[in-house]
Amino acid sequence: MSQSSAAQDFVANVQAPQGAVASLAQEGQEGMGALPVPTRKSERWKYSPITAMLARPLRTATAPEGWPGDVEPNPVPGLDAYRIVLVNGHVVPEACDLPVADGVVCMPWCQAVEEGHLADLDWSGYHRREWVGAVHAAHAQDGMFLHVAQGVTLDRPVLVHHHTTGDQVAACPRHRIVVEDQAHAEVVLWHSASNGATGMVNGVLEACVGAGARLGLDKVQHEEGEVFHLAHEHVTQGKDSTFRIHSMTVKGHWVRNELNAVQEGQGAHTIMHGAYLPKDREHVDNHTTMDHTVPNCTSSELYKGILYDRSTGVFNGKVFVRQEAQLTNAYQQNANIVADAGASINAKPELEIYADDVKCSHGCTVGQFDEEALFYLKSRGIGDKAARALMVQAFIGDVLEGMGQEEVAQEVETLLADRHGWS
Amino acid sequence: MLTIKNLHAQVEDTPILNGLNLEIGPGEVHAIMGPNGSGKSTLASVLAGREDYEVTQGSVDFDGTDLLDMDASERARDGLFLAFQYPVEIPGVSNLNFMKAAINGKREHQGLEPISAKDFLALVKEKSALVELAGRLRDRSVNEGFSGGEKKRNEIFQMAMLEPKLAILDETDSGLDIDALRIVSQGVNAMRDAGRSFLVITHYQRLLDHIVPDFVHVLSEGQIVKSGPKELALELEEKGYDWIKEPAV
Numbered sequence: 001m002s003q004s005s006a007a008q009d010f011v012a013n014v015q016a017p018q019g020a021v022a023s024l025a026q027e028g029q030e031g032m033g034a035l036p037v038p039t040r041k042s043e044r045w046k047y048s049p050i051t052a053m054l055a056r057p058l059r060t061a062t063a064p065e066g067w068p069g070d071v072e073p074n075p076v077p078g079l080d081a082y083r084i085v086l087v088n089g090h091v092v093p094e095a096c097d098l099p100v101a102d103g104v105v106c107m108p109w110c111q112a113v114e115e116g117h118l119a120d121l122d123w124s125g126y127h128r129r130e131w132v133g134a135v136h137a138a139h140a141q142d143g144m145f146l147h148v149a150q151g152v153t154l155d156r157p158v159l160v161h162h163h164t165t166g167d168q169v170a171a172c173p174r175h176r177i178v179v180e181d182q183a184h185a186e187v188v189l190w191h192s193a194s195n196g197a198t199g200m201v202n203g204v205l206e207a208c209v210g211a212g213a214r215l216g217l218d219k220v221q222h223e224e225g226e227v228f229h230l231a232h233e234h235v236t237q238g239k240d241s242t243f244r245i246h247s248m249t250v251k252g253h254w255v256r257n258e259l260n261a262v263q264e265g266q267g268a269h270t271i272m273h274g275a276y277l278p279k280d281r282e283h284v285d286n287h288t289t290m291d292h293t294v295p296n297c298t299s300s301e302l303y304k305g306i307l308y309d310r311s312t313g314v315f316n317g318k319v320f321v322r323q324e325a326q327l328t329n330a331y332q333q334n335a336n337i338v339a340d341a342g343a344s345i346n347a348k349p350e351l352e353i354y355a356d357d358v359k360c361s362h363g364c365t366v367g368q369f370d371e372e373a374l375f376y377l378k379s380r381g382i383g384d385k386a387a388r389a390l391m392v393q394a395f396i397g398d399v400l401e402g403m404g405q406e407e408v409a410q411e412v413e414t415l416l417a418d419r420h421g422w423s
Numbered sequence: 424m425l426t427i428k429n430l431h432a433q434v435e436d437t438p439i440l441n442g443l444n445l446e447i448g449p450g451e452v453h454a455i456m457g458p459n460g461s462g463k464s465t466l467a468s469v470l471a472g473r474e475d476y477e478v479t480q481g482s483v484d485f486d487g488t489d490l491l492d493m494d495a496s497e498r499a500r501d502g503l504f505l506a507f508q509y510p511v512e513i514p515g516v517s518n519l520n521f522m523k524a525a526i527n528g529k530r531e532h533q534g535l536e537p538i539s540a541k542d543f544l545a546l547v548k549e550k551s552a553l554v555e556l557a558g559r560l561r562d563r564s565v566n567e568g569f570s571g572g573e574k575k576r577n578e579i580f581q582m583a584m585l586e587p588k589l590a591i592l593d594e595t596d597s598g599l600d601i602d603a604l605r606i607v608s609q610g611v612n613a614m615r616d617a618g619r620s621f622l623v624i625t626h627y628q629r630l631l632d633h634i635v636p637d638f639v640h641v642l643s644e645g646q647i648v649k650s651g652p653k654e655l656a657l658e659l660e661e662k663g664y665d666w667i668k669e670p671a672v
């Protein structure tokens with residue numbers, strides 16, 4: 001069977017959405033027909049082929065009967081947050097706890113579309129650029145809509161918890177966040193999946209951060225089962241705004257994160273930090289694009305990975321400094337430890353600088369654990385596992401430290417410790 | 424305490440220790456001197472359990488157990504300590520977390536609960552006073568950005584924290600200023616007792632003015648070629664190593 005016919009069969013059983021989303025779904029359908037299905041030949045997908053995903057047709061992700069009893073709606077102990085929860089792309093209203101405050105609109109994305117809160121269903125144009133984006137749009141479901149009015153600070157973070165469960169699920173959640181001028185919001189994006197879950201999570205998040213506004217995202221992927229996870233975040237930033245994301249892949253069978261930030265107003269600052277620690281035969285791909293289009297902006301990008309067993313990783317960090325974007329200060333660092341001989345990482349920084357008066361630095365390292373340091377630790381009576389744990393914590397410590405919610409950072413550390421037997 | 428018999432060790436097929444014998448009794452302080460490259464640090468590393476070195480012959484008994492049968496952390500938990508000639512910098516690991524993990528490793532081995540935060544801090548306070556280790560150094564990452572002398576002082580602080588049965592000090596005096604040398608020596612002397620032994624590797628008599636050894640050995644080409652009382656160190660300082668030609672029999 002050729003890849004394109006596999007690609008058709010792959011979503012043949014998945015119903016197109018009705019109602020308010022239908023126009024987006026229609027465009028998605030067209031995109032699926034017009035755009036090339038990614039293969040190993042396409043540069044952007046070379047190291048993350050989707051062949052294995054396409055090989056097993058998906059089913060429509062049926063609306064769940066409530067929230068699964070064995071999953072905590074709030075997976076983060078001690079986190080005091082508003083909450084919107086989804087199973088297989090569908091919002092489960094009875095397990096949500098939405099903010100009700102002046103200047104804050106927070107509701108399911110579909111409801112927001114119906115009530116006319118979204119003038120435009122799509123900002124990122126993802127379905128016009130990428131086949132997987134078109135697959136998402138053609139089957140877009142529900143998600144969170146968050147609008148924070150000018151000058152308003154959300155008093156607590158909003159937790160968006162997406163859970164995947166079942167066989168060959170097609171989950172296409174879609175979120176939009178608008179933080180108006182001088183407003184501030186913190187959001188936790190948590191992804192879980194049940195043991196034995198299979199299929200695809202293909203999500204899109206669009207955010208607009210207004211002038212002088214701040215948006216912080218703590219994103220955590222902690223998925224059991226064998227789910228193919230495609231994520232696309234697209235963020236535009238106004239003058240003097242700050243956008244921060246921490247993208248932590250604790251566990252995931254196959255993950256492709258695509259993150260774009262576009263600075264459209266002077267004085268904007270972007271923080272893109274992330275960590276990935278795949279093991280077994282897992283795959284984690286982070287493709288980021290930092291787009292400096294105007295002068296006087298800064299960005300700080302830091303991704304750290306530790307690859308165990310036979311896992312594979314990809315880091316591709318594009319930084320554009322457009323001709324207009326004088327006095328840009330862009331920093332990018334990607335550091336990797338390949339812990340076992342069977343693991344590998346493909347790391348590639350890509351800087352395209354068209355302005356002449358800028359400060360850009362980047363670094364990319366791939367190495368092993370420092371044996372000298374390990375021996376030093378062991379010579380003090382620290383066992384091999386504990387010694388490695390100390391080294392790992394030291395390595396990803398600067399990523400964890402910068403997260404918005406301390407409780408989330410703590411839980412990530414706990415999950416990693418459990419998973420890797422450090423505790 | 425420690426009995427080394429006919430120890431041969433090599434690194435990547437190059438023999439470095441060539442039939443070394445040494446016996447250290449409880450409470451004794453032994454000094455090892457010898458030319459550069461004679462194998463002093465190699466001996467220390469082999470005893471501490473560094474895996475790059477392959478023991479090809481011989482045996483090492485540590486307080487009744489086969490030392491060579493244990494890995495580095497087990498040896499440490501059993502009471503062996505090596506103060507490194509070149510302490511390692513570990514960015515991101517705080518000195519205190521490091522020491523807490525070390526102490527808890529040992530306590531686990533002894534079947535004890537992890538140390539309480541209160542007891543740990545009290546211990547840190549007591550031991551860092553002993554070697555006058557500044558608070559700012561305790562709180563930083565392990566050895567990161569420490570001066571040479573500060574690193575050495577940190578080694579002795581760790582030794583004091585872990586209270587080993589046998590401490591091997593590999594050129595702990597090098598890089599120390601006169602005051603630091605005195606302080607470090609005082610720290611060592613304060614820990615001397617009937618049950619604790621020391622193996623002090625040094626090039627200079629001046630350390631042995633402070634830490635007075637019971638025996639002095641000369642290591643040359645991977646063997647102990649001469650042993651004697653503390654006066655041997657003075658003789659070596661005066662005459663150098665050339666006059667010792669043949670291995671002692």
Ligand SMILES: Nc1ncnc2c1ncn2[C@@H]1O[C@H](COP(=O)(O)OP(=O)(O)OP(=O)(O)O)[C@@H](O)[C@H]1O
Pocket residue numbers: 434437439457458459460461462463464465466475508
């Ligand atoms: N890891 C290694 N790889 C290769 N050669 C080594 C290694 N470690 C030690 N050697 C060699 O073994 C010999 C003994 O080295 P060692 O460090 O034990 O000497 P030392 O007596 O401590 O010298 P110094 O007084 O200079 O500290 C030297 O020739 C050294 O180059």
Ligand SMILES: [Mg+2]
Pocket residue numbers: 463464465508593594
């Ligand atoms: Mg040496």
